[in-house]
Amino acid sequence: MFYHDDQLQFEVEVENPDPHFAKMLQQAIGGAEGEIRVALQYMFQAFAVPAEKQEIRQFLMETATEELGHIEMLATAVAKNLEGASEDARESAREDPIIDEMMRTGQPRQALSAGLHAMPVDSNGVPFTGNYVVASGNLAADLYANVMAESTGRVLATRLYEFTDDPGMKEMLEYLIARDTMHQNQWHAALEDLGEHRPVPASFDQEQENQEYNYSFMSTTREERDDPKQPWTQGEAPDGKGEFSYTPRQPGGGAPDLKAVIDEMYNEVQ
Template sequence: MFFHVQRMINEIVSDEPDPAAANALQEGLGGQFGEMRTMMQYLFQAMNFRGPDGKPYRDLLQGIGTEEISHVELIGTTISRLLDGSPQYQGKPTDPLDKPGAGGATPLSIALDEGNIHHYLVGAQGALPVDAAGNPWSGSYVYNSGNLPLDLLYNLMLESTGRLQKCRIYEMTANATARSTIAYLIVRDQAHENAYAKALESLGVKWNTLLPIPKTDAASFPEVKRLLDLGLQSKQYTFDLTGQSEAGKIFQGMSPSNDGTTLDASEQAPEGVPSTIAPERREEFAPGLDPELLELIQATAEMEMADVDALFGPVPPRSS
């Protein structure tokens, strides 16, 4: 089973809208080496895992696959934030993205020459399950051979390629919203490279004559350096509510990144940051609710919370 905590796994920093950066990020979401691919690949490998004696490896795949679900949520929400700016956007008076909708102008004219027009035509200024060229995500991307060394080696290559692409996307934009998410994913990709590298080492595979790629100094990116200084590249979460994960039998010892850190699999999950819902976009008719429907939604929410309180007691607010 999976449980959803209504918190984002990492903070998305506020900045100006940037539809072009949003489209570049689509490669990191729905591309061949994007977060949707890693999520599905690791979960399918975990679901199809055979051999009870190999449980630590299954648990490692399951924990990373579960984290990838949160990465899909993070990068998809970031794309939505980067698109949310036309019209009624209250930004810099000189920002060209303020022009659509101003003074009676066509509200969504920005869609004609910025980024992916489908973000506005069919996505209501939101993320889509496509790559940066607009190609739909495909289940054929998923690699699950059933052979553990092959799957782990392929996963290490996948994380290396994903990190390479995110380093390129980072260099394409100075937008703080985009970079906050890209930097986090670069560091977590490194953590997952460490996990699969350690798993391969435990099987006697000498992976490190070529992989991981890129052999970059990610600390040259300031947002990445801050996360590396926190040791985030050397943590792996179990997302296991019952404490039965054995992934820590693999994710331990000195980091394969040779950065002097020790691998740590003791945490269930990161604390995360508060999750917020984006404002309505009237020009997209999203969500398209009139006052009567809003009253029904509020009444339904109050009834659901009353049922939760009756079963479990009042839910205390979580500190940020």
């Protein structure tokens, strides 16, 4: 079950409303780096955790719920950056200077479709897609995806921070950046706590892999080049199970030899 407390997780104030910044904030709501993505990602990951790992399920679900609070904060920030127009002004659109500015520099759909409020879209108005969500059922794989999600989310938040001079927006973003710092570190800590988990999935018998290429960096340049002697071409692999090597050429498997097409697919030109 979910419970909602009718107060924001962190105070959101806007001293100088900026419709253009409201449009930019939409990326932090419905974009690939946004809060809808991580809220759903952590939630669906939690759904897949078995009962015997209740602490991990709780860990994921609490973070997912926190991210729902971030969506509410950002949606409030969007509305505050767009607010100030009366109902009459909204109907007369460009006669109101706030609406005029919104239509020129912001996201028109925030006015036309949402009455000057946030939407589940990115900064270009593209609706959020569940394709952004990574929930593979393999905990290690998902935790690595979570590190990436928080990393790109923190990059976005720091960029937004540089695009505003509003003290309230900076304070809100300072909070969100801090939480991204914590979340990155908690996922790393959880990965370390898992113990041996690489390569993912660790349960697959590596004896079944092609032993010639499982730790070899493969060059794909047309002209053969020497081993660049980098950390990924020599020395022990991070999983401790193999030694890196360098393959100057792809093995080559001959020309594609496709079987006859299935008649019902109508692929032949006749």
